[in-house]
Amino acid sequence: MADDWNKMDPKNLLEAYLQLSKHRLTLLITSTAVGGFMMAPAAFDASTFAACAIGTTLLSASANACNHLLEAPYDAQMKRTQSRVLVIHRFSPLHALTFAGATAASGLSILWIGCNPITGILGILNLGIYAGVYTPLKRYHIGCTWAGAVVGAIPPLMGYTAVTGVIxxxxxxxxxxxxxxxxxxxxxxxxxxxxxxxxxxxxxxxxxxxxxxxxxxxxxxxxxxxxxxxxxxxxxxxxxxxxxxxxxxxxxxxxxxxxxxxxxxxxxxxxxxxxxxxxxxxxxxxMVISNQGRNPNEFKNLHTLAPDNSVTNKLLPGSLSSVPSPVDIKVRPRITFD
Known part of the structure; x- marks a missing residue:
């Protein structure tokens, strides 16, 4: 019965955490972030890739745990969701909240340190929209679908910015x-x-x-x-x-x-x-295949922010190669007479 607490068996704990994370949805979200990473115009870096994938997975798990917490009373009324872990009391709300907080903190830290701050900001923003806007809005306004579409659009941006650092x-x-x-x-x-x-x-x-x-x-x-x-x-x-x-x-x-x-x-x-x-x-x-035929020199060091010593280089938004700045400002020392 849903009113009885189920004893947590350690060997089934991982399965329960996967359910709390909505692992299939989390896998889909992470795959779109990976797609964004692969589309970025820069050389592949394994450590950045791992940080992007792991950080996105953890933040998605946190968002879905929050969704379970907020919707448990209503999940009990739907045939499709009556067996979710909080509905059948496999976890206490405090346990689920602790899991959500731990995965959010670790996911944000991994994205911030392993990728860059903008990717971490996008990740925590997406968690906030999903748990703080989309989930509660479902019971009040039809606009929830548009809010949910924004949530789905952000992970590929995270993958792309993990490499480039820019939107x-x-x-x-x-x-x-x-x-x-x-x-x-x-x-x-x-x-x-x-x-x-x-x-x-x-x-x-x-x-x-x-x-x-x-x-x-x-x-x-x-x-x-x-x-x-x-x-x-x-x-x-x-x-x-x-x-x-x-x-x-x-x-x-x-x-x-x-x-x-x-x-x-x-x-x-x-x-x-x-x-x-x-x-x-x-x-x-x-998309990834279409970019494989491009000149590798177009992608090389595109994410490097250090300017050239002789000419100030800038990247045009969406371009694949650097172009010289039309304005090259040089500071000359001021000459004074005593």
């Missing part, structure tokens, strides 16, 4: 691709769970505005085409080859989104959701 137009395009992907993905998932969401009092799109749910799905499927085939190569995130190679994937996403828009039912929503799970890793792999 430029290229990585903003990458984040926007992840942002738009969230709508076909979540709308396809949530459509068949409308009864559960309604019983728990969640004001998500599929419950409060079914027409808007259908419209946003097809709008963002269209947006993905423009982002991948126009914005990505223009911002130098990818090559024009990717613009062409991504068209089949985006065409299928648009087709399935259109079928869901025209006839939203269990079959079309489930098909759309399942394809969205396939779409994300494939589009990220295509």
């Amino acid at each position: 430029d137009p290229a990585v903003l395009v990458l984040g926007t691709i992840l942002y738009s992907w969230q709508f076909p993905h979540f709308n396809g998932l949530s459509w068949n769970l409308r009864g559960d969401y309604s019983r728990a009092g969640y004001r998500v799109m599929c419950v409060t505005d079914e027409d808007l749910c259908r419209r946003t799905t097809i709008r963002h499927a269209l947006a993905l085409i423009g982002l991948c085939s126009i914005a990505a190569p223009i911002s130098h995130l990818t090559t024009w080859g990717f613009a062409v190679d991504s068209l089949p994937l985006n065409a299928v996403m648009l087709y399935l989104s259109y079928k869901f828009y025209r006839n939203p039912d269990a079959k079309t929503s489930r098909t759309l959701f399942r394809f969205s799970l396939l779409y994300l890793p494939l589009i990220m792999v295509l």
Whole structure:
């Protein structure tokens, strides 16, 4: 029974922590951060990569533990979530809170020290949005879906900034691709769970505005085409080859989104959701492959901030090579006469 505390068996403790962390979701989030890391225009560094992946994983685990804490009373009302660890009392709330705090502190420290401060700030910001905005907003306003899409867009920025230390137009395009992907993905998932969401009092799109749910799905499927085939190569995130190679994937996403828009039912929503799970890793792999043919000299030492001794160099946002500054300021000593 859910009212009885379950005795924690040490050999099952790891499994329980994985459930508290929502390990499948955490793996997905970490994979998008890794994708952002691989897209950064710089040489691969193993220690920075490890810090990025581990730090992102720990912060995601913390955010999901906070989500369990905040939603436990409502999870008990939904068939899909009735077996979660706090609902069945496998952990006390204090235990879960301690886990959330420990993983947040360690994840932030690893990102701050092993990568750079901007990556750590993005990570803790994302935790705050997920636990402090998205999770409580689900019970009060339809805007929770847009807040959740922002949460999904930040991890690839973390991976990219872990290498470059800057946020430029290229990585903003990458984040926007992840942002738009969230709508076909979540709308396809949530459509068949409308009864559960309604019983728990969640004001998500599929419950409060079914027409808007259908419209946003097809709008963002269209947006993905423009982002991948126009914005990505223009911002130098990818090559024009990717613009062409991504068209089949985006065409299928648009087709399935259109079928869901025209006839939203269990079959079309489930098909759309399942394809969205396939779409994300494939589009990220295509991006990485598209950059493999570039001149290695374009990437070399791009993340080095030290200026050249003779000419002040600057990086144009989204560019792959340094250009001389149009203004070279030299300070001359002032001559005085006594």
